[in-house]
Amino acid sequence: MSRVTKFAAQDAGPAARVAGFMAHLRANGLRLGAAETSVALHALTAMNAYSPDECRNALRPICTGCKEDVDQYDDLFDAYWMDMGRVRTRAVPKLQTKGNNDVHSSRDASGEAGGSAGNATTPDGGDGEAESDGEGKLIATEVRNLSRKDLRDLVRSEEIAEAERVARKLGEALRDCRSRRRIAATKGDRLHFRKIMRRSLATGGEPLQLLKKRRPDRTRNIVTLCDVSGSMSVYAQVFLAFIAGLMRADQKADAYLFHTRLVRITETLRDKDAMRAIGRMSLMADGFGGGSKIGACLDRFATTYAKRFVDGRSVVVIMSDGYDTDQPHVISDALQKLGKRGCRIIWMNPLKGWRDFAPVTAGMKAALPHLDLFTSANTLSDLAALEGELTRL
């Protein structure tokens, strides 16, 4: 039996099926418009459309736009076209009137109650250490918290607005004059020939007015990495609001969450509706409030995303308490690798605000030599106060 999906007779021809495939890709997060559908149909006429492999190869360059897309393309193609001869009743999906996947109501959030392991000041009870001793010692755990937690419980929309204001200020503090392109300016360091020629026409070719150009200010790119492991969940509220605000204030900012895995949340947070963005993020932050593997996550960041998004114009902000289950040298190696990209590294440790705090945890000690700035930050006003420090970087 052929593996190829069968289509019900009510569907109108191949065009509808390709349109259905596009809708299927779109539903899975690939950004495609009507123009791509038409190009895809053209492409198929140029190929031998009877061969599934050729179709697969032909549609790939049209439907994908970056490496992440390419990685999931084959599975999506199989899911639609190679459905083990199953009959697909309707290639073109009905318009959805209700139940959009992106909108969630807290009423249908499920499985949240069971996952309170990472709540308040107790770390999760993987080995029971925090329950038994009375010293309130924070420890890192390796257990991944599998229950889903709704991040919208933590963040309120007015906080995001406030955070947006703070984030905007911080962005301004990080302004840096490094552009190599020159633009017209009244006080500039070079002559702007194009404008001079234009103006000189009025005076018979005599350049009377000397116009200038100069290098404009460029903002630095802020990359945030937020630890959402169990030991951090009490502070996550502030940081998540800050990140959500930052993403709205600065179009170039980049954001990640990590616990035992690293998740890129930039695209998710670009959503126009701030609360919906947080809602989508909670779906991605599967394992939120569980254990932490700071070193491994930083290393993964340094070897993958950093190569694309971090350069000499970036400031990497890590928000974590430094309680790690990995060997401390993993953190320092990762930070060293990251530092080689030429970026500034800021570590915000919420515990630093405590009285008598000393960076005694092995992970934090290992990280210190690689940091440009090590500060505390517990509340939004603390973050706002950072402005002065950042200017000096």
Place this chain on the structure above:
Amino acid sequence: MERILTFHDLQSGMADLGYMASDDLAVSIHLALTLGRPLLLEGAAGVGKTEVARVLAEMHDTELVRLQCYEGLDAAQAIYEWNYQKQLLSIRASAEEGTTGQAAEERIFSRDYLLERPLLAAITKDKAPILLIDEVDRADEEFEAYLLEILSEFQITIPELGTVKAQHPPIVILTCNGTRDLSDALRRRCLYSYVNYPDPQMELAILNARHPDLNAHLAKQIIGFVQNLREEELEKVPGIAEMLDFAAALSGLGIADLSKDPEQVQRALIALLKTQSDQAAITTEVTQRIAGKAA
């Protein structure tokens, strides 16, 4: 330009010129040619992205117009610029002749006073050239905006002159290796193909095409060695060009078997490893282990 019917023809045509393309890549190039859309090639350094453009130009017997992008590249260096000195002289001359301002203006904003840069040159050629926009991610984001008009309409608007439309639209190849994220607007206008490191058979075919005199046993060993080396934790993973250099270095040193002369093999590694820490990490023992695995 001969008409290419299927992507198999294209693939074998490229192979004749010494470029081995995977099915995946060949289909992308074939579609880019038939649909007349730009092709964006992404992939690590040294997988042969730029080479695609060179081979296509050779195959179609046409010119290769190359624009190397860099930070700070702007319209004046990529598209066109007015020849200011010449304009100035002309204005002076016309003042002495006593021509009117209108006539002078018409003259100095004509094609004679325009310096063509690669992008304008590519769309004014008599025969459709191959336009290679190399490492487009090195240019700033603002520059991408200039490209949009050229990539979708094959035209350039010069405010003083009007719109220049390509009579023979060029075949556009863009390459990038992920220095930064490209804008969606640019990606949407292109077909996209991610170029991976070749699999062993493909790489062996490349090596045989480039160094036909290499003995078969050594060629196999080299490919196995390089493929395994890519699995190691390296800062700069060696690409195809490095592999070819390495093969040339080995035959230059007169090595016939990788496991025979560890010292010499170690010396030849300078062709593969391009950072100090990589060279420190791959010691003689590691080399021998990898060579042993490859054999």
